[in-house]
Amino acid sequence: MSAATTGPHHSRVASTPAPGPTLGRVVAAEWTKLTSLRSPWWVAAVTVVVTGATAYLAAQASSSDPGYQPLGDLTVGLVLAQLGALVLGVLMGTGEFRTGAFRTTFAVVPRRWTVLGAQTLVMAAFALLMGVLATAASVLGILPAARSRGIALDLTAGDTPGVLLGMVLLVVGLALLGQAVGALLRRTVPALVTTLGLVVVLPLVLGLASDPLLTGGDPASLPLAEEVTGTTVLGTLEALTPLAAGFLMTEPASATPVAGAPDLGPVGGGLVLAAWVVVLLVAAAARLRARDVR
Amino acid sequence: MIEVEALTKRYGRAAAVDGLTFTARPGTVTGFLGPNGAGKSTTMRVVVGLERPTSGTARVDGRRYADLPAPMRAVGVMLDARSVHPGRTAHKHLLAMAQTHGIGRARVREVLEQTGLEPVAHRRAGTFSLGMGQRLGIAGALLGDAATLVLDEPVNGLDPDGVLWVRRLVRELAAEGRTVLLSSHLMHELALCADRVVVIGRGRLLADAPVQEVVARSERAGVVRVRTSDPQPLARELLAAGADVAPQEGGALHVRGATVDDVGTAARRCGATVLELGAESGTLEEAYLQLTRDAVEYRTADDREGAR
Amino acid sequence: MRTDPAGTRPAGRADPARRGPTPTRVLRAEWTKLVSVRSNAWLALGTVAATAVTASGLGLFVRPEDGRSGSWVVTSGFVVAQVGFLVLGALVGTSEHTTGTARTTFAAVPRRLLVLAGQVGVTAAAALVTALVALGASYLATSPARAGDAPALDPSVPGASRALLGFVVASVAVALLGLGLGALLRRPADTIVGGLVLLVVGDQLLAANPGRLTDTVRALLPSSGARLLQDDAALAALDAATLGPRLGVWGGGAVVGAWVLVVLGAAAYRLRRHDLR
Numbered sequence: 001m002s003a004a005t006t007g008p009h010h011s012r013v014a015s016t017p018a019p020g021p022t023l024g025r026v027v028a029a030e031w032t033k034l035t036s037l038r039s040p041w042w043v044a045a046v047t048v049v050v051t052g053a054t055a056y057l058a059a060q061a062s063s064s065d066p067g068y069q070p071l072g073d074l075t076v077g078l079v080l081a082q083l084g085a086l087v088l089g090v091l092m093g094t095g096e097f098r099t100g101a102f103r104t105t106f107a108v109v110p111r112r113w114t115v116l117g118a119q120t121l122v123m124a125a126f127a128l129l130m131g132v133l134a135t136a137a138s139v140l141g142i143l144p145a146a147r148s149r150g151i152a153l154d155l156t157a158g159d160t161p162g163v164l165l166g167m168v169l170l171v172v173g174l175a176l177l178g179q180a181v182g183a184l185l186r187r188t189v190p191a192l193v194t195t196l197g198l199v200v201v202l203p204l205v206l207g208l209a210s211d212p213l214l215t216g217g218d219p220a221s222l223p224l225a226e227e228v229t230g231t232t233v234l235g236t237l238e239a240l241t242p243l244a245a246g247f248l249m250t251e252p253a254s255a256t257p258v259a260g261a262p263d264l265g266p267v268g269g270g271l272v273l274a275a276w277v278v279v280l281l282v283a284a285a286a287r288l289r290a291r292d293v294r
Numbered sequence: 295m296i297e298v299e300a301l302t303k304r305y306g307r308a309a310a311v312d313g314l315t316f317t318a319r320p321g322t323v324t325g326f327l328g329p330n331g332a333g334k335s336t337t338m339r340v341v342v343g344l345e346r347p348t349s350g351t352a353r354v355d356g357r358r359y360a361d362l363p364a365p366m367r368a369v370g371v372m373l374d375a376r377s378v379h380p381g382r383t384a385h386k387h388l389l390a391m392a393q394t395h396g397i398g399r400a401r402v403r404e405v406l407e408q409t410g411l412e413p414v415a416h417r418r419a420g421t422f423s424l425g426m427g428q429r430l431g432i433a434g435a436l437l438g439d440a441a442t443l444v445l446d447e448p449v450n451g452l453d454p455d456g457v458l459w460v461r462r463l464v465r466e467l468a469a470e471g472r473t474v475l476l477s478s479h480l481m482h483e484l485a486l487c488a489d490r491v492v493v494i495g496r497g498r499l500l501a502d503a504p505v506q507e508v509v510a511r512s513e514r515a516g517v518v519r520v521r522t523s524d525p526q527p528l529a530r531e532l533l534a535a536g537a538d539v540a541p542q543e544g545g546a547l548h549v550r551g552a553t554v555d556d557v558g559t560a561a562r563r564c565g566a567t568v569l570e571l572g573a574e575s576g577t578l579e580e581a582y583l584q585l586t587r588d589a590v591e592y593r594t595a596d597d598r599e600g601a602r
Numbered sequence: 603m604r605t606d607p608a609g610t611r612p613a614g615r616a617d618p619a620r621r622g623p624t625p626t627r628v629l630r631a632e633w634t635k636l637v638s639v640r641s642n643a644w645l646a647l648g649t650v651a652a653t654a655v656t657a658s659g660l661g662l663f664v665r666p667e668d669g670r671s672g673s674w675v676v677t678s679g680f681v682v683a684q685v686g687f688l689v690l691g692a693l694v695g696t697s698e699h700t701t702g703t704a705r706t707t708f709a710a711v712p713r714r715l716l717v718l719a720g721q722v723g724v725t726a727a728a729a730l731v732t733a734l735v736a737l738g739a740s741y742l743a744t745s746p747a748r749a750g751d752a753p754a755l756d757p758s759v760p761g762a763s764r765a766l767l768g769f770v771v772a773s774v775a776v777a778l779l780g781l782g783l784g785a786l787l788r789r790p791a792d793t794i795v796g797g798l799v800l801l802v803v804g805d806q807l808l809a810a811n812p813g814r815l816t817d818t819v820r821a822l823l824p825s826s827g828a829r830l831l832q833d834d835a836a837l838a839a840l841d842a843a844t845l846g847p848r849l850g851v852w853g854g855g856a857v858v859g860a861w862v863l864v865v866l867g868a869a870a871y872r873l874r875r876h877d878l879r
């Protein structure tokens with residue numbers, strides 16, 4: 001390898017108007033950093049494909065039902081897409097710390113909150129792209145089944161635009177949740193376990209508590225389901241988990257709430273998920289401020 | 295300019311840096327020396343604001359690093375070579391750094407060229423060899439064209455070509471009036487390129503002086519070595535003249551307290567044939583080893599045997 | 603290291619048969635590696651705590667008319683525990699590759715399958731101990747609930763003691779599945795997400811669309827291993843509800859066992875055939 005010598009560059013640099021890092025510049029840098037890695041593209045591609053494929057398979061399976069509603073299968077693929085969004089977020093949130101690249105980042109931009117803010121914006125933008133593609137894949141996935149039954153899809157009617165928007169926002173929200181936990185915990189495995197525990201396992205546990213049929217309860221021995229009126233503690237807790245709240249965004253605004261859960265509606269659900277993200281991001285920001293980075 | 299004042303950094307109870315004070319001045323290459331675990335990298339991380347000092351201050355150009363309006367243009371930093379995401383190409387890594395300060399792509403290409411990384415610029419950093427990673431670190435430090443450079447073991451892992459290049463580079467940077475703080479374990483290299491050395495051990499300052507001055511403190515400095523056909527009479531002659539004489543292997547003598555001229559004259563007086571005569575010069579390595587003898591934290595078994 | 607008794611030869615030159623890595627030595631080395639990382643101890647402790655807390659929490663919501671058994675109450679923490687065991691196995695399987703320890707390990711023991719076998723041994727042992735402790739902790743943590751509304755643990759209920767044993771067996775199986783996936787994929791994020799899809803999310807997704815095909819696939823996922831935790835009555839109820847194959851008493855265990863073998867086999871193949879970095 002050959003190496004040339006250096007020359008003075010003072011004059012050129014000194015003439016630049018604003019020399020330091022601005023939010024806009026840091027956002028541009030973070031965008032370069034995210035898009036120059038292979039993993040986010042892989043995660044996004046797999047997520048989009050799996051989402052579309054799940055919607056396709058579910059639509060094929062249910063298209064023989066008598067009262068087939070093609071739009072009913074629109075959100076099925078999100079059960080797997082949520083994992084993609086979470087993993088994307090966690091990997092991006094921990095990536096710098098896991099690899100040591102944070103030393104470069106924070107030496108170049110010592111104002112750490114600017115970096116965290118820029119990373120959040122960039123994550124949101126990338127997740128938005130992924131969410132739009134995953135939603136489009138879901139729509140494409142249910143098309144063949146709808147066509148085979150001769151049902152025309154109208155995406156602009158009724159609650160459907162709201163549902164589509166909710167699907168995109170759910171992906172963005174979960175990616176940001178993963179990123180916030182990643183930035184807070186800084187290590188992949190703990191961050192991943194925490195995120196997946198919060199999003200996947202916690203609702204499962206709450207579901208077990210409220211529904212004995214999920215594992216091995218004997219349906220015959222159950223009393224007839226009583227009408228649940230008002231909200232229950234379990235129902236409220238369940239609705240406030242990030243996943244359940246996020247999925248409210250993908251419900252039609254006119255949908256009735258789950259028994260025992262408060263009626264948050266799509267907007268309320270979105271706000272609950274946003275609150276989770278904000279709290280975790282604030283915690284990550286506080287940790288960045290208070291603790292050394294090594 | 296880097297000013298470190300009464301800097302202390304503790305991890306739990308152990309002090310990695312303990313009341314350290316020194317200044318790296320413009321136009322000089324300041325070599326930063328110390329045994330493994332002495333606290334060099336820790337000091338450098340505090341200087342560039344990655345870690346908070348437990349007490350004391352570290353300033354660059356009179357300000358805290360975090361208060362610099364454009365840190366990258368003020369200080370070029372190369373810390374651990376593992377400060378790069380292994381999945382990112384060299385070019386994109388540098389580009390992202392440049393973007394934070396509105397530095398153009400042309401400059402990125404320039405430093406890639408300068409560090410000889412052009413052929414591998416679009417390869418992922420995780421696939422780089424040790425030396426290539428090191429060059430990428432140096433490229434990042436050069437990117438902002440800063441007036442101060444902080445380089446942690448920049449020649450570690452470089453090929454002889456690269457070592458020579460770094461030596462010239464830091465000399466040139468200093469000649470342009472920049473401040474260079476550079477840590478290294480290669481004493482011969484530092485003796486060649488540093489103006490001053492700051493030596494620390496267990497986080498404390500052991501020496502802060504120009505290289506020549508430190509070298510002059512080594513035990514061998516000022517010693518005259520002479521080898522003659524018959525050492526005994528010469529030794530007596532020199533002792534009588536008030537010099538210290540230490541016999542060496544192969545009939546040589548190490549004389550302290552006499553010049554080469556004095557020894558030559560004395561040899562003639564006692565009729566010995568001079569086979570070899572010259573002033574010994576100490577090396578930075580010897581001076582360093584003496585300075586840090588008591589401050590080495592990680593000893594090999596051989597050291598411990600020797601100490602007994 | 604042992605020196606020869608006469609003291610005439612340096613220790614390093616001892617009988618060649620004594621010098622190389624043997625299965626026992628590899629096992630001991632792997633055990634040292636496992637227990638010397640503090641996070642593994644925290645993981646085990648966290649798994650035990652989370653299992654017991656979940657079981658005691660769920661116990662509070664059990665009513666006598668639910669038709670749940672006492673063994674279900676004690677083992678209900680498995681839903682959380684399996685994540686812990688998955689991660690334990692995944693860490694053992696991937697840490698060699700993420701930390702670069704693989705270079706040291708496989709330079710010292712070039713017979714790579716010996717190392718994998720050693721990892722299987724220590725993972726199974728660690729999971730076994732953790733599962734036994736978690737089961738004990740769950741038993742204690744659910745005693746207030748069982749004294750209250752929840753049914754008591756009655757060993758005479760058909761399959762009740764098998765269900766308790768099943769908790770331990772299923773835990774070890776999940777840990778080994780995590781190990782296999784980890785050694786196969788070599789990256790913890792991929793491993794944990796993949797494992798969770800196989801153990802939790804896939805089942806959830808398929809359960810939402812019951813049908814012959816989906817129920818068949820469901821039965822063949824490693825999540826069937828959770829059937830080991832059910833007593834006879836619950837298994838009969840599950841088999842009555844499914845449209846797919848009825849796995850009976852041991853079918854769930856057989857499915858998860860087959861998964862463990864296949865995944866470990868694939869990991870062994872990759873380990874032998876592919877480069878290590």
Ligand SMILES: Nc1ncnc2c1ncn2[C@@H]1O[C@H](COP(=O)(O)OP(=O)(O)OP(=O)(O)O)[C@@H](O)[C@H]1O
Nearest residue numbers: 294305309310328329330331332333334335336337
């Ligand atoms: N994050 C940390 N937590 C605890 N101790 C640390 C940490 N970082 C460094 N240390 C300790 O601080 C001391 C100084 O370490 P440092 O890396 O600064 O040494 P160094 O002079 O750069 O050594 P080397 O020549 O080996 O690079 C060491 O004893 C080290 O163990």
Ligand SMILES: [Mg+2]
Nearest residue numbers: 334335336446
């Ligand atoms: Mg160091």
